[in-house]
Every structure is written in C-alpha cells, then in structure tokens.
Amino acid sequence: xxxRRDMIKLMGAGMVMATASPIVTISHxxxxxxxxxxxxxxxxxKVKDGSSMIKLKTPTIAETGANVPVAIDSKVPVEEVEWxxxxxxxNPVPRVIKVNLTPMNGKVYFATRIKMAKTSNVRxxxxxxDGTYLQAFKEVKVTIGGCG
Amino acid sequence: MAIGxxxxxxxxxxxxxxxxxxxxxxxxxxxxxxxKDKKTxxxxxxxxxxxxxxxxxxxxxxxxxxxxxxxxxPYFAVMMRVNEPGTIEISxxxxxxxxxxxxxxxxxx
Numbered sequence: 001x002x003x004r005r006d007m008i009k010l011m012g013a014g015m016v017m018a019t020a021s022p023i024v025t026i027s028h029x030x031x032x033x034x035x036x037x038x039x040x041x042x043x044x045x046k047v048k049d050g051s052s053m054i055k056l057k058t059p060t061i062a063e064t065g066a067n068v069p070v071a072i073d074s075k076v077p078v079e080e081v082e083w084x085x086x087x088x089x090x091n092p093v094p095r096v097i098k099v100n101l102t103p104m105n106g107k108v109y110f111a112t113r114i115k116m117a118k119t120s121n122v123r124x125x126x127x128x129x130d131g132t133y134l135q136a137f138k139e140v141k142v143t144i145g146g147c148g
Numbered sequence: 149m150a151i152g153x154x155x156x157x158x159x160x161x162x163x164x165x166x167x168x169x170x171x172x173x174x175x176x177x178x179x180x181x182x183x184k185d186k187k188t189x190x191x192x193x194x195x196x197x198x199x200x201x202x203x204x205x206x207x208x209x210x211x212x213x214x215x216x217x218x219x220x221x222p223y224f225a226v227m228m229r230v231n232e233p234g235t236i237e238i239s240x241x242x243x244x245x246x247x248x249x250x251x252x253x254x255x256x257x
Contacts, residue, residue, distance in 0.1 A: 106167030106229025
C-alpha cells in the first residue's frame, strides 16, 4: 500500500528526474562506473548495497572542500573484512584511501579528513575476505573546492 | 613543526580485549599534484604520504594506502584491541622518500 509519505517521496524523485536531462545523467553514471572499475577493480554492479551494515558519517554541506571529516563505522565483524576504502566520485583521483584491517583492530572503524574537488557522492566500500563487496554512500555538497 | 612529526592519542585506561580508539595527526602538506600555482600557472608537484603502517609489538595491525586527497596535516582514527601491554608504532613514508616513525607505550588493565 502506498501512503501519503511514500507519495511525496516519489514526487520528489520525479522532480529531480525532470530537471536533469536524461542523457546527461546516463553519461555521468557511466563515467563514474568507469572510474569505479579502474580504482576499485570490480564493476559497480558487483558491489552490494551495505547501507544497513555500514554507517557513513559526513557533513551534508561542507563549507570548504579542503577539510571534510568522514567517519566509517560498520557492524561487519572485523575478522571478515579485508580492506575498507573511501571513494569520492568527482575527485581527480577518486580513490582517497585504502585501509587494510586485521582482527587486531577489534572493530571496523575509520575516520579521517579528506579533500573534495566539488559536490559529489562519498562512498565507503568494504571488501570482505569471501570476495564480496559492500558499499554505502552519501552526497556531500561542497561550496568551495579543495583540489585545484 | 617540521614535516613528518606526529602526535598520537590513546585513552588513559585501556581494558584488556576491549577495542579502544587510536587517533593521530601527522604534520604534512599533502600536496595532491593536481593544484596549480596561481601566480605562475604551473602545477605544484605532488608531495603526500603514500603508505602508513601501524604495528603493535612488531605485529602488523593496519596498513593504509594513502592518496593525495587526504587533507593537509592528516588526521586518522582506527580502533585497536590488545591483550597485553606494549608499544604501538606508526611508520609512514611519502612520495619524496621521507620516512618517519613514532611510537607510544600502552598499559593494559
């Protein structure tokens, strides 16, 4: 059943679709997918949605792109995790940092501050030891870029 | 402060087998190599940390591949779990051949 709240969400999504021309959105998406494959090593379609398992903490609006705090906190047991990556779609080098964790870490947690060139999705990608990938992402709006 | 100095922060009371937060800041310009000098129009050469390792009593805990898009004077935080007292050592290097080390002793209760 669709209630009123769902209806409003749908309308919002529709408005976003209407404002961005469809051709532009497709080419942009494929560009990100190409970058993703180059820097992560797998196509984006192979990466499962892990937004329920990964908590990604970022500001919604960053005043300066030179210093954006990012914190990743995950419920995935550390024994199962091979590495963790921060990936920023619209950066010249989207792979910001890759962190290899071991059971001595005790918990999947990582925090740092990153630079962002412009408004973009910030992704947290986790590679598990069984070869599967999880990701969570959030959009961060940047008023002044920090990369150039 | 000189490039490469680090400050490490650990909690005062570390309990055996319980994860605690290890935080540190390294003084470094972290020049990504994509920025242009506004006066001359030339690219500023890259100068950033590339690798960082955390060890505990010589055992590997965490390894990081750091890119140029980490902020200047980078801050990092990870969790750690230890069962005995010992030394946490952080070693890191940059793309211009700089290598540094910093260690801190921890007591476990």
